[in-house]
Amino acid sequence: MNKHPRNITLTEDQIPKQWYNLRADMPKQHDPFLHPQTKQVLKKEELYPVFCEALAAQELDETTRYIDIPEPVHNFYKIFRPSPVIRAYELERALDTPAKIYYKFEGNNTSGSHKLNSACAQAYYAKAQGLVGLTTETGAGQWGTALAMACAYYGIDLTVFMVKVSSQQKPARKAIMEIYGAKVIPSPSEETAVGRAILKEHPDTGGSLGCAISEAVEKAVTSQGYRYALGSVLNQVLLHQSIIGLEAKKQLELVDAYPDIVIGCAGGGSNLGGLSSAFMQDKLTGKANPYFIAVEPASCPSLTRGKYAYDFCDTGAVTPLAKMYTLGSQFIPSPNHAGGLRYHGMSPIISRLYYDGFLDEARGVEQTKVFESATLFAKNETILPAPESAHAVHVAVQEALKCKESGEAKTILFGLSGTGYFDLTAYTQFNNGTMTDYIPTDEDLAKGFACLPDVSNSAK
Numbered sequence: 001m002n003k004h005p006r007n008i009t010l011t012e013d014q015i016p017k018q019w020y021n022l023r024a025d026m027p028k029q030h031d032p033f034l035h036p037q038t039k040q041v042l043k044k045e046e047l048y049p050v051f052c053e054a055l056a057a058q059e060l061d062e063t064t065r066y067i068d069i070p071e072p073v074h075n076f077y078k079i080f081r082p083s084p085v086i087r088a089y090e091l092e093r094a095l096d097t098p099a100k101i102y103y104k105f106e107g108n109n110t111s112g113s114h115k116l117n118s119a120c121a122q123a124y125y126a127k128a129q130g131l132v133g134l135t136t137e138t139g140a141g142q143w144g145t146a147l148a149m150a151c152a153y154y155g156i157d158l159t160v161f162m163v164k165v166s167s168q169q170k171p172a173r174k175a176i177m178e179i180y181g182a183k184v185i186p187s188p189s190e191e192t193a194v195g196r197a198i199l200k201e202h203p204d205t206g207g208s209l210g211c212a213i214s215e216a217v218e219k220a221v222t223s224q225g226y227r228y229a230l231g232s233v234l235n236q237v238l239l240h241q242s243i244i245g246l247e248a249k250k251q252l253e254l255v256d257a258y259p260d261i262v263i264g265c266a267g268g269g270s271n272l273g274g275l276s277s278a279f280m281q282d283k284l285t286g287k288a289n290p291y292f293i294a295v296e297p298a299s300c301p302s303l304t305r306g307k308y309a310y311d312f313c314d315t316g317a318v319t320p321l322a323k324m325y326t327l328g329s330q331f332i333p334s335p336n337h338a339g340g341l342r343y344h345g346m347s348p349i350i351s352r353l354y355y356d357g358f359l360d361e362a363r364g365v366e367q368t369k370v371f372e373s374a375t376l377f378a379k380n381e382t383i384l385p386a387p388e389s390a391h392a393v394h395v396a397v398q399e400a401l402k403c404k405e406s407g408e409a410k411t412i413l414f415g416l417s418g419t420g421y422f423d424l425t426a427y428t429q430f431n432n433g434t435m436t437d438y439i440p441t442d443e444d445l446a447k448g449f450a451c452l453p454d455v456s457n458s459a460k
């Protein structure tokens with residue numbers, strides 16, 4: 001009989017009532033955002049045409065440690081939160097490891113992911129400001145689905161630019177977004193000037209998150225009563241996603257556990273930042289020293305092979321510039337199945353923590369190996385992981401096997417940020433042996449780096 005419960009949960013009353021702003025405890029802030037045209041430090045008011053005013057304030061807030069969750073958002077959270085922390089006893093047995101493996105499962109909603117944590121907040125602030133709608137992009141479709149759910153709840157419109165290759169691989173995602181009332185457009189498209197320009201230069205492109213962001217921003221700033229919403233990368237998103245780590249810390253305390261290793265998949269940084277937040281606070285304040293691992297696809301290696309530099313957050317160069325680990329905004333990744341990790345850059349917060357050594361390690365992994373671990377996990381833990389989440393699963397397996405070799409009973413926590421039930425095409429390719437791995441060459445990456453903007457004259 002297991003000494004501790006498999007499912008560790010909280011009551012509704014124990015859902016945190018405040019988000020945690022990691023920036024308040026960072027010894028060094030990330031470099032300021034720059035205006036895309038002038039390359040000068042961006043002012044809060046210059047974000048108002050793009051973001052809701054409350055979200056613009058959250059984006060630039062580096063001093064407020066805890067920010068109250070609005071009561072309507074907290075009530076929305078109660079529909080699908082708290083999410084469980086689960087002890088992976090069956091996976092431990094399969095690996096014959098002394099490691100204690102826990103995962104925070106965020107897939108208990110129709111979007112199948114953690115993305116709803118920020119989607120409901122962003123839709124709420126849009127409604128509170130009196131806006132009529134939002135625009136956004138989506139890669140794998142989890143974010144687009146989550147925002148469609150939130151916009152339907154608050155009664156505002158949504159236009160989603162979905163990365164074209166993802167829309168082809170996952171038509172069911174388009175269908176479910178439309179069920180919630182969203183308009184879904186494969187990107188790049190003929191709907192925007194930037195989309196038409198990208199198609200003229202790359203007529204056969206499968207698109208990228210950078211392309212889709214450009215289109216969504218253009219649509220927002222040219223449509224009366226609309227603003228743009230982003231599902232990762234931004235400081236405001238990591239703030240909202242801190243609910244994951246805050247809950248997880250409370251849950252592990254219930255069984256007298258604390259992670260030696262914290263693992264999260266990393267595309268733009270929302271899942272990793274959210275899960276690690278409360279534990280990273282302990283590291284920043286000297287209370288504990290967990291080891292953090294960011295896991296990214298070897299096909300889109302922003303942390304492991306990118307440059308720490310100022311870059312546009314989109315392909316069309318219409319968004320502010322951020323200092324981050326980047327492959328260059330013109331980098332078009334291969335059409336691998338981890339669509340949510342197919343982004344050229346990394347959250348400025350995550351990038352700064354990695355640069356300063358608080359985020360201990362970034363690891364790039366090949367797709368076929370990821371799916372091997374995902375299948376092993378599904379057979380033992382009964383949940384089919386999303387390809388993005390499976391990256392964290394894979395490294396958790398690697399770390400557990402290291403414990404088997406050393407005999408150390410380390411405690412491992414990873415984020416199971418989503419389910420893979422809309423990713424069966426990818427699993428089918430893995431099962432029939434047609435899935436391949438693509439790792440960009442140095443020459444491939446050099447093309448993206450060559451397009452990094454010159455910010456030498458900016459007043460940082």
